[in-house]
Amino acid sequence: MPEVYLDHYAASPVLPEVADSIKPYLLQDFGNPSSLHSWGDSARQAVEVARERVAALIGAKPEEIIFTSGGTEANNTAVKGIAWASRKKGSHVVVSAIEHFSVLHAARTLEKFEFDVTEVGADRQGLVDPEEVRGAIRDDTVLVSVMAANGEIGTIQPIRKIAAIAAEKGVPFHTDAVAAAGYIPLDVSEMSVSAMSISSDMLYGPKGVGALWVRKGQRIMPLLDGGVQEGGRRGGTENVPGVVGMGKAAELAARDLESRAAYLRAMSSSLLEKLPAAISRLRITGHTDPEMRLPWNASFAVEFIEGEGMLLFLDQKGIAVSSGSACTSRALKGSHVLSACDIPAEIAQGSLLFSFGLGNKPEDVDYVIETLPPIVDRLRQMSPLYDKFLKAGGG
Amino acid sequence: MPEVYLDHYAASPVLPEVADSIKPYLLQDFGNPSSLHSWGDSARQAVEVARERVAALIGAKPEEIIFTSGGTEANNTAVKGIAWASRKKGSHVVVSAIEHFSVLHAARTLEKFEFDVTEVGADRQGLVDPEEVRGAIRDDTVLVSVMAANGEIGTIQPIRKIAAIAAEKGVPFHTDAVAAAGYIPLDVSEMSVSAMSISSDMLYGPKGVGALWVRKGQRIMPLLDGGVQEGGRRGGTENVPGVVGMGKAAELAARDLESRAAYLRAMSSSLLEKLPAAISRLRITGHTDPEMRLPWNASFAVEFIEGEGMLLFLDQKGIAVSSGSACTSRALKGSHVLSACDIPAEIAQGSLLFSFGLGNKPEDVDYVIETLPPIVDRLRQMSPLYDKFLKAGGG
Numbered sequence: 001m002p003e004v005y006l007d008h009y010a011a012s013p014v015l016p017e018v019a020d021s022i023k024p025y026l027l028q029d030f031g032n033p034s035s036l037h038s039w040g041d042s043a044r045q046a047v048e049v050a051r052e053r054v055a056a057l058i059g060a061k062p063e064e065i066i067f068t069s070g071g072t073e074a075n076n077t078a079v080k081g082i083a084w085a086s087r088k089k090g091s092h093v094v095v096s097a098i099e100h101f102s103v104l105h106a107a108r109t110l111e112k113f114e115f116d117v118t119e120v121g122a123d124r125q126g127l128v129d130p131e132e133v134r135g136a137i138r139d140d141t142v143l144v145s146v147m148a149a150n151g152e153i154g155t156i157q158p159i160r161k162i163a164a165i166a167a168e169k170g171v172p173f174h175t176d177a178v179a180a181a182g183y184i185p186l187d188v189s190e191m192s193v194s195a196m197s198i199s200s201d202m203l204y205g206p207k208g209v210g211a212l213w214v215r216k217g218q219r220i221m222p223l224l225d226g227g228v229q230e231g232g233r234r235g236g237t238e239n240v241p242g243v244v245g246m247g248k249a250a251e252l253a254a255r256d257l258e259s260r261a262a263y264l265r266a267m268s269s270s271l272l273e274k275l276p277a278a279i280s281r282l283r284i285t286g287h288t289d290p291e292m293r294l295p296w297n298a299s300f301a302v303e304f305i306e307g308e309g310m311l312l313f314l315d316q317k318g319i320a321v322s323s324g325s326a327c328t329s330r331a332l333k334g335s336h337v338l339s340a341c342d343i344p345a346e347i348a349q350g351s352l353l354f355s356f357g358l359g360n361k362p363e364d365v366d367y368v369i370e371t372l373p374p375i376v377d378r379l380r381q382m383s384p385l386y387d388k389f390l391k392a393g394g395g
Numbered sequence: 396m397p398e399v400y401l402d403h404y405a406a407s408p409v410l411p412e413v414a415d416s417i418k419p420y421l422l423q424d425f426g427n428p429s430s431l432h433s434w435g436d437s438a439r440q441a442v443e444v445a446r447e448r449v450a451a452l453i454g455a456k457p458e459e460i461i462f463t464s465g466g467t468e469a470n471n472t473a474v475k476g477i478a479w480a481s482r483k484k485g486s487h488v489v490v491s492a493i494e495h496f497s498v499l500h501a502a503r504t505l506e507k508f509e510f511d512v513t514e515v516g517a518d519r520q521g522l523v524d525p526e527e528v529r530g531a532i533r534d535d536t537v538l539v540s541v542m543a544a545n546g547e548i549g550t551i552q553p554i555r556k557i558a559a560i561a562a563e564k565g566v567p568f569h570t571d572a573v574a575a576a577g578y579i580p581l582d583v584s585e586m587s588v589s590a591m592s593i594s595s596d597m598l599y600g601p602k603g604v605g606a607l608w609v610r611k612g613q614r615i616m617p618l619l620d621g622g623v624q625e626g627g628r629r630g631g632t633e634n635v636p637g638v639v640g641m642g643k644a645a646e647l648a649a650r651d652l653e654s655r656a657a658y659l660r661a662m663s664s665s666l667l668e669k670l671p672a673a674i675s676r677l678r679i680t681g682h683t684d685p686e687m688r689l690p691w692n693a694s695f696a697v698e699f700i701e702g703e704g705m706l707l708f709l710d711q712k713g714i715a716v717s718s719g720s721a722c723t724s725r726a727l728k729g730s731h732v733l734s735a736c737d738i739p740a741e742i743a744q745g746s747l748l749f750s751f752g753l754g755n756k757p758e759d760v761d762y763v764i765e766t767l768p769p770i771v772d773r774l775r776q777m778s779p780l781y782d783k784f785l786k787a788g789g790g
Contacts, residue, residue, distance in 0.1 A: 007426075010632075011430065014422060026409045037715040037716070039406070069463075072630045076618070076620055076621070084507075221507075225496070236465045241602065242634075311432060
C-alpha cells in the first residue's frame with residue numbers, strides 16, 4: 001500500500017540538511033549563547049547566523065527577529081504584547097474572523113483585560129475585505145491583525161492593502177504568516193507591516209521553534225519575562241538546536257521558494273481540478289482561482305458526510321489528510337474559518353484539507369482521485385442526510 | 396590543554412541515549428499529535444510516554460504535566476497564569492527575592508496589571524525563612540512562589556515547610572524546581588504544592604522544552620492561547636522531538652538520581668573544601684553545609700576582583716564557568732541573589748559559579764585548584780581595590 005502523506009500543514013519532516021545542521025548543537029556545541037566563554041561564543045554565533053537567515057526570508061533586519069517556541073507563541077506575543085504595550089493609547093483590536101486560534105483566542109484573552117475586539121469577516125472565497133478593516137478601525141484601535149494567507153482554505157489575503165490602510169490610520173499591523181512564509185514572496189521592507197509571525201515546521205525546520213519579526217520602534221511587552229535574551233523581548237535560554245535548524249530551513253526556503261511553489265502548485269491545482277469531477281456534490285473551499293491560493297493547499301467540502309469518517313477510511317488506505325487545522329481537530333467543533341466564509345455547518349462538516357509537501361509526487365494526486373470516491377460513496381450510503389437528499393430528487 | 400566545562404547550569408549536552416530518542420521524531424515519525432491518522436497516532440503516543448516519564452520524576456500524574464518551551468515559560472505560566480485566573484479572589488503575590496528572573500520579572504509584570512507583589516528575603520546562607528513567608532501572606536494573596544533550590548548559590552530551600560504554610564492559609568504554592576529536579580528527591584504527592592516548573596536542559600535533555608506540573612483542580616489561565624493541546628492549557632503544536640527527548644532525560648534522571656547526586660557532590664564538595672584553602676579572601680556563597688546545597692553546585696565570591704575577568708582568563712585555560720545565572724550574564728548587573736543574601740556589591744562582583752555535570756571527572760577539580768589561584772593573583776595585581784586593601788595592612 002502506498003503511504004501518501006498530505007497533511008504538511010499539521011506537521012512536516014525536517015529536511016535532511018536541516019537534521020544535519022541540528023546534530024552538532026545537541027551533543028558538542030551545546031553552550032548557552034549568554035555564556036561568557038568559548039562554548040557560549042560558539043552557540044551565540046550559530047544563533048546569529050540563524051537570525052540572519054530567518055530575517056532574509058522576509059526582507060527583515062536580523063535584530064528585528066525574536067525567536068519563539070513556534071507560530072503560536074509568535075502570534076500570542078504579537079497580539080497581546082503589542083496591545084498591552086499600547087494600553088495608554090487605547091484598548092481596541094481588530095482581527096479577522098478567519099485567523100488561527102492563536103490569534104483569535106489571544107484576542108479573546110485581551111477581552112478579559114478590558115479590551116474590545118472587532119472581528120472582520122471574509123467572503124465565500126475566504127477573502128478579507130480591506131475596506132471592512134478600514135471601517136473597523138477606531139480612534140482607540142491599537143492593533144490590526146490579519147493573516148497573510150489562511151492555511152485551512154488556502155486563500156491569500158490582500159495584506160499589502162490592509163497594511164497600507166492601517167498605516168494610514170497610524171495603527172500597528174500584525175500578520176500571521178505561518179502558513180504563507182516560504183511559499184509566497186513576503187518582504188516586510190516593502191509593506192507597511194509592523195509585525196509578522198512565522199514558524200519553523202512549515203519550512204521543514206524542527207518543531208518547537210518559530211519567529212516573530214517586529215519592526216524597529218514598535219513597542220511590545222514580552223510574553224515570557226526572564227533574562228535579557230532576544231534583546232530583552234523574550235526570556236528563556238535560546239533553543240539553539242531548534243533555532244539553528246530553523247535558520248537552515250529558512251535559508252533553503254528562500255533559495256527554493258519559486259521552484260517549491262511551482263512544484264506544489266502543480267499538484268494542488270491538479271487535485272483542485274480533478275476531484276470535483278470525480279465526486280458529486282463536492283465543493284472547493286477557499287479561493288477558486290489557484291493563483292489566489294497557497295501553492296501547497298487544496299481544500300474541499302464533501303456534502304452529506306463528516307470529514308472525520310473520510311480521514312479514518314483514507315488512513316486505512318495509507319493517505320494522511322486533515323479536515324482543517326490540526327490545532328482544532330480534537331476540539332470536535334466545526335471550523336470557524338468555514339463558518340466565517342458562510343459555508344453552512346452541514347457542508348463544513350465534510351471538509352477535507354490536502355496539504356502538499358516536497359515529499360509528494362504527482363502520482364499521489366492520482367492515488368487520491370482513485371481512492372477517495374469509493375470512500376465517499378460508502379459513507380454516503382450510511383448517511384441519513386444523503387438518503388433524504390436522494391429521496392428529495394437529488395443526485 | 397584540557398577542556399573542562401563547569402557551566403552545566405547554563406547549558407548541558409544531551410545524553411547520547413537522549414539524542415538517539417530524538418532522531419526518529421525529526422525525520423520519520425514527524426506527525427502532529429493532534430492529527431487523526433497514523434502519523435498523528437505515533438506522535439501522540441510518543442508524547443504521552445514522555446508525559447508519564449516526566450510525571451514519574453516528581454511523583455505527579457501524567458495528565459497534570461503541561462509541556463512548555465522551557466523553564467522560563469513554565470515559570471511565567473505558573474506565576475501569571477495562576478494569578479490571572481484568581482483575580483476575583485485577590486491581587487497579591489508573594490515571591491522570594493532570590494527567585495530566577497523568570498519568576499521575579501513575571502511578578503513585576505503582574506504589578507503592571509494592578510497586582511501587589513511582596514518579596515521575602517533570604518539569610519546569608521541563601522535560605523528563605525518559612526515564617527517570613529507566613530508573615531507576608533495576606534487575605535488577598537493568590538500565589539506564593541519560592542524555588543526548590545537556587546541555582547546560583549546552590550541553597551536548597553525548605554519548600555515542604557513553605558508549602559505547608561501556604562496550604563494552611565489556603566494559598567496556591569508554586570515552586571521553581573528547574574535547578575533542583577533530577578538532583579534532589581521531589582515528590583509532589585507528599586507536599587502541599589500546587590505547581591512546579593522543571594526544564595529539560597538541566598536533565599541532559601534538549602533545550603527548548605520544559606514542563607509545568609499543575610495539580611488537578613488548580614485554576615490557571617493559559618499563557619499561550621491557541622488550540623486545545625495540553626488539555627487546553629497551552630496552545631501550539633507539541634515540540635514532539637523535544638518532548639520525547641525530555642521524557643527520555645527524565646526517565647534517566649529518575650533512575651540515576653542518587654548515583655548522579657553522589658558523583659556530583661563528591662566533586663563540588665571537594666572544590667568547596669579546597670578552593671578556600673588555595674585562594675585568600677575567597678568566600679563560599681550559599682549554604683556552607685554541602686548537604687544543604689544542590690549536589691552539582693559550588694559557588695564562591697573572590698574579593699577585590701570582577702568575576703568577568705576570571706571567566707575570560709579561565710576560558711583561555713579551557714575552563715568554562717559563569718559568574719551567576721547565564722540569563723543575567725549579559726545584563727552586566729550585580730546578582731540580585733547575592734544582594735538578597737546581604738553580600739556587599741564589591742564582593743558579589745567577584746562571584747564564580749562552578750556547575751558540575753556528568754561529563755566532569757574528579758581531576759577537573761584539581762585542574763581548577765591549580766589554574767585559578769595564579770589568575771586571581773594576576774587580576775588582583777591589577778586591582779586598585781586590592782592595592783588599597785594591602786596598603787591598609789591586609790593580606
